[in-house]
Amino acid sequence: MFTGIVTDIGRVRAVSQTARDRRYEIETAWDTATLDLGASVSHAGCCLTVVETGPGWFAVEVSGETLSKTTLGDWVAGTRVNLERAAKLGDELGGHIVSGHVDGLGTVTAVTPEGGSHRLTVEAPAPLHRYIAAKGSITVDGVSLTVNTVEDREFGLNIIPHTWEATTLGALKAGDPVNLEIDMLARYLARWQETA
Template sequence: MFTGLISDVGTVERVSPRQGGARLTLRPRSMRVDDLALGESVACSGCCLTVAERGGGRVSFDAVPETISCTTIGAWRPGTAVNLERALAVGDRLGGHIVAGHVDAVGEILARAPEGQGARLTISMPQSLAPLVAEKGSVAVDGVSLTVARAHRDRFELALIPETLARTTLGSAAPGTKVNLEADVVARHVARLVEMGVLLPGLDAGALARWGYGGGAA
């Protein structure tokens, strides 16, 4: 489990194909790789990966075909910058929100505009994810815990502060960049319970519309 507060940015040094998957070797900027245990979980741009090898200032992870097909990892090449976060330890402050490292979808940055000292990003999302992304709610973008400024049916907007721009890969992310998206884990499970009729039987899109909900911005 993670919090979406990025502790370091690493650079991909090598991508080695392995039986449909890949071994990814990264060099962190400041994270001490010797402190990482084999088998430890590290969020890499929002993907929970397991340390397979470390040493010499580098750390390697194995990505299976399922992970590659559901995330941006398939497009990683030597030189790709990756957000890094070690797993939450008992007693740590939960400064962001609960992030599982299980990517729900891949979005694309549609627009970027300066906003004060920060920036506003507009990011696409599949409509299946839209019910889980709410204004003032939380979303993880490439592993970064962020607050949704505006939510639409097929996209959402973020207002990024200078600290986020300086400490994560979002500082250089331009329109056209693909990003990993993870909805808030609580919203995901509530939606599933409603879908299965376990929570609030009879609650569906039609009922919400009758009560004045569900007519969000296009």
């Protein structure tokens, strides 16, 4: 489990195809000596397992299913990636409860400066848009955010300067795909209503 609070922007240093999957090596400012093999790390909102570590880098393997359902299939050497280590019991829950399971790909439709912040507008795919509510939580590329507005399939987010600079959100532009994870409570409530 994660909180959606990004603690480093990593960088893809190498991409290779293995017999089973695609392998990414990720450079990070973290002390990778404290990163165990088998640890879960959120990469742009996608939970992946650490399979190897070295000084200042670690490696993960990604299945074809994940590559087809997330932005990870577009990663190349040099791609910047929001990173978060798994939460531990007793950690501060600064964002919201995030599973690291991407529900779908959204598309940025507008990025507009608004005071010192930026207004980000994203279109969610159907039927995922039904689970997004104003003042609810959503994860965009691994970042826990509050939904400000919802209109049909589009939703608006206010990105404060700190988040704009401390995550990869500051590089987004109209037309870019983003990984979306809806709020876990919305997912279970929707399922309950479907079966009630």
